[in-house]
Amino acid sequence: MTSVQTPIGSTNSLPALRAEEQAALRRVAALVARGAPSDELFAAVAAEVGGLLGADLAGMIRHESDDAATPVATWAAEGEHPPVPDRWATEEGDPTRMVAETRRPARVDDWTAVPGPIAAFIRDELGVRSSVGSPIVVEGRLWGALAVHSRHSSPLPADTEARLHNFTELVATAISNVQARAEMRRLADEQAALRRVATMVARESPPAAIFAAVAEEVGRLLGVEGIRIARYEDGGGVEVMASWGAPDATVPVGTQVIPGDHGITSMVRRTGRPGRIDDHARATATSPSSLRGLGIRSAVGTPIVVEGRLWGVMVAASTRAEPVPAGTEERMGEFTELVAASISNIQARSDLAASRARIVAATDRERRRVVRDLHDGAQQSLVVTIMTLKQARQALEANDEAASELVSRAIEQTESAHDELRELAHGILPSVLAHGGLRAGVKALAGRMPLPVEVGVSVGRLSAAVEATAYFVVAEALTNVAKHAQAERAAVTASVEDGTLVVHVRDDGVGGARTDGSGLLGLADRLATLDGRLDVESPAAGGTLVAAAIPLAR
Numbered sequence: 001m002t003s004v005q006t007p008i009g010s011t012n013s014l015p016a017l018r019a020e021e022q023a024a025l026r027r028v029a030a031l032v033a034r035g036a037p038s039d040e041l042f043a044a045v046a047a048e049v050g051g052l053l054g055a056d057l058a059g060m061i062r063h064e065s066d067d068a069a070t071p072v073a074t075w076a077a078e079g080e081h082p083p084v085p086d087r088w089a090t091e092e093g094d095p096t097r098m099v100a101e102t103r104r105p106a107r108v109d110d111w112t113a114v115p116g117p118i119a120a121f122i123r124d125e126l127g128v129r130s131s132v133g134s135p136i137v138v139e140g141r142l143w144g145a146l147a148v149h150s151r152h153s154s155p156l157p158a159d160t161e162a163r164l165h166n167f168t169e170l171v172a173t174a175i176s177n178v179q180a181r182a183e184m185r186r187l188a189d190e191q192a193a194l195r196r197v198a199t200m201v202a203r204e205s206p207p208a209a210i211f212a213a214v215a216e217e218v219g220r221l222l223g224v225e226g227i228r229i230a231r232y233e234d235g236g237g238v239e240v241m242a243s244w245g246a247p248d249a250t251v252p253v254g255t256q257v258i259p260g261d262h263g264i265t266s267m268v269r270r271t272g273r274p275g276r277i278d279d280h281a282r283a284t285a286t287s288p289s290s291l292r293g294l295g296i297r298s299a300v301g302t303p304i305v306v307e308g309r310l311w312g313v314m315v316a317a318s319t320r321a322e323p324v325p326a327g328t329e330e331r332m333g334e335f336t337e338l339v340a341a342s343i344s345n346i347q348a349r350s351d352l353a354a355s356r357a358r359i360v361a362a363t364d365r366e367r368r369r370v371v372r373d374l375h376d377g378a379q380q381s382l383v384v385t386i387m388t389l390k391q392a393r394q395a396l397e398a399n400d401e402a403a404s405e406l407v408s409r410a411i412e413q414t415e416s417a418h419d420e421l422r423e424l425a426h427g428i429l430p431s432v433l434a435h436g437g438l439r440a441g442v443k444a445l446a447g448r449m450p451l452p453v454e455v456g457v458s459v460g461r462l463s464a465a466v467e468a469t470a471y472f473v474v475a476e477a478l479t480n481v482a483k484h485a486q487a488e489r490a491a492v493t494a495s496v497e498d499g500t501l502v503v504h505v506r507d508d509g510v511g512g513a514r515t516d517g518s519g520l521l522g523l524a525d526r527l528a529t530l531d532g533r534l535d536v537e538s539p540a541a542g543g544t545l546v547a548a549a550i551p552l553a554r
Contacts (some may be wrong), residue, residue: 059084064087302332459501
């Protein structure tokens with residue numbers, strides 16, 4: 001084999017174009033100008049260059065990857081080109097790799113020792129003796145190559161490379177135009193699909209409807225056989241929330257799947273990032289609804305992240321031999337963001353409804369407690385006091401010596417009722433907080449604790465709502481310490497940081513505090529009314545930290 005790579009010089013160094021070559025170029029240029037379909041254009045170019053250059057065969061390939069190429073057009077002087085494979089595997093040293101690596105025309109005048117399946121087909125099946133190929137470079141990237149072949153013993157003319165190059169430039173212009181138009185259509189279609197889904201999210205459509213719409217929109221945009229949206233479950237499994245595509249590439253919504261270690265869902269779960277599998281033969285799963293079990297050859301998965309936590313995955317699956325196109329991950333990412341927004345909105349609405357229900361229930365319970373305590377305590381004491389005073393008045397009118405004793409008893413009963421009313425008011429809002437602020441209120445709470453409590457409150461007077469909320473956070477947290485923590489010490493701090501009141505209650509107890517108890521949930525609800533936040537850290541045997549943050553400016 002001899003291979004000659006002919007550099008392309010300036011136009012002035014080339015021989016004058018023959019009239020027939022000019023005519024052929026004009027015909028190709030006309031096809032480019034009117035936006036002819038790719039198949040028509042490629043076939044016309046192969047025919048023009050084959051006939052013009054006196055070749056026996058001509059063809060055009062597209063480089064799919066470093067080791068594969070796809071035929072896109074063929075031509076034969078005898079009228080019918082022998083069948084060619086749908087895809088070529090390339091090999092180091094064959095002319096396809098040569099053109100791809102050098103980005104320059106390449107010539108083969110003897111195919112005898114050229115390696116690879118392409119060379120074997122050209123040499124043995126087509127009977128070609130010499131060939132010239134020229135790269136098709138679109139916007140700086142290798143797109144493919146155009147080649148002519150001769151079965152004659154004499155090699156193709158020396159100027160074949162230069163003349164072939166003129167046609168590849170026209171092909172590159174056409175492909176660039178087609179790609180630009182396709183990109184514009186793709187972007188328009190994508191934006192329209194995103195708007196439709198965003199509208200559903202804004203209208204608070206049911207989750208199932210949004211998931212189904214996203215799966216269908218993405219599937220149609222990408223042109224894949226199947227789309228699946230799945231939620232990650234505890235224990236390593238996933239639940240299918242939406243499935244779209246061909247019947248043999250979909251599974252029913254609600255299906256539980258245990259992905260294999262090499263599956264796309266497991267890959268995304270491990271990394272929290274988009275991933276792809278271009279050969280699903282290695283993927284395993286313990287469910288018959290796995291991607292491999294559905295005949296999927298390649299797949300791309302993008303994570304669905306809700307408020308910083310991995311919620312699930314969207315998977316695009318293809319049964320075709322060629323991998324899912326590059327860039328699919330980014331296109332899917334915009335839709336997973338909408339899915340995440342929808343889930344976040346749903347969770348926010350659910351949390352708000354639950355919070356409101358808890359607030360209403362807590363308010364009702366507190367109202368009933370106050371009524372019960374008033375009725376059973378202070379109200380009864382006042383009734384008895386009134387009766388005693390009436391007896392004292394009768395005794396005074398009758399000059400009965402018991403009058404003085406009755407008055408004394410009435411005073412005692414009044415004082416007792418006063419104490420009960422004060423205790424009741426203390427349960428609602430202590431007077432020490434109203435008069436002395438948060439520092440005084442926390443010190444009063446600490447003074448009633450059965451263990452030492454260090455107090456570090458470095459704030460002045462705040463709004464009544466903020467002080468009351470912070471006070472109840474400390475009261476609930478210290479109550480839990482006394483009841484459950486088995487602690488030896490506790491500490492309360494409060495300070496203002498960047499316009500936010502930060503309250504910490506820490507103990508050295510056994511830890512493991514439950515965050516779903518009614519007391520802490522009630523605190524979280526109360527903080528939420530002030531746009532505040534409650535966080536609880538309670539590792540086993542590591543003590544407990546209850547932290548509240550309350551914005552001061554609303």
